Amino acid sequence: MKRDKRHLTEEDQRWLEARLRQALAPVSPDPTLVMRMRERVLSSRVGRPFPSWVAPSALAALGLALLALLVSLLYFYRRSVR
């Protein structure tokens, strides 16, 4: 009988997991490297261009301006038709 390729017995799983645990042993970065990277990371901070409320406010203002333009166009169109 052909073995189902997708089937994994408990024994298979235990064997694979044991090998994975052995192969993927934790590694640690060099402590001096950690400190060096810390300096590099913290010195990379760039200033935020705008506070977080700027983008939604700008979008709302743009939306209102578009709405006002549409209303004005409609008003002048109706006035010219009359």
Add this chain to the structure above:
Amino acid sequence: MESDRELAQRAKTDPEAFGVLYERYVAAIYRYVYYRVGHVEDAEDLTARVFMHALKHIHAYQDIGAPFSAWLYRIAHNLVVNFHRDQQKRQAVSLDASPERDSDVRQPEAELDADHLIDAQRERARLLRAIRRLPEERQHLLVLKFVEQLSNAEIGQIMGRSEGAIKSLYHRTLVQLRELLAQPEL
């Protein structure tokens, strides 16, 4: 001790708070990146870039119930994927190119031990090669499970999937890994 959530909030205006988060997670992110790229120098560089990216975007970080580390792992995963994409033209970084594997010189007085050690290292290198042939998300899962020893629920939070989906993905990953290991040319 200040929680990650409080620190992340404070880090939006105070870089020192981000420094604390950095110290808390740098080793975990380094381990994760190291096993995804298989090279110390690249792992160091990418780890630094993960934190630089996090610091640059910390103002956009929102606590949605997942741990802060989940956000960092997602950044790390994306950077690793970009790294591999950029490296496609270059020869793949070999995980088995670690210094240990080059130690084929036998010590006559400990020949048996040396043989055993070399066999174990070859087996490990073969398994790492098989892992590197898995799709990105399956490598991601194995590193989180075996290097970081996270539970399926925690991995689910990081990968944006349910615990059941992770369990199922894990099973499929093991099946694929077994198939890869059965290939003699590996």
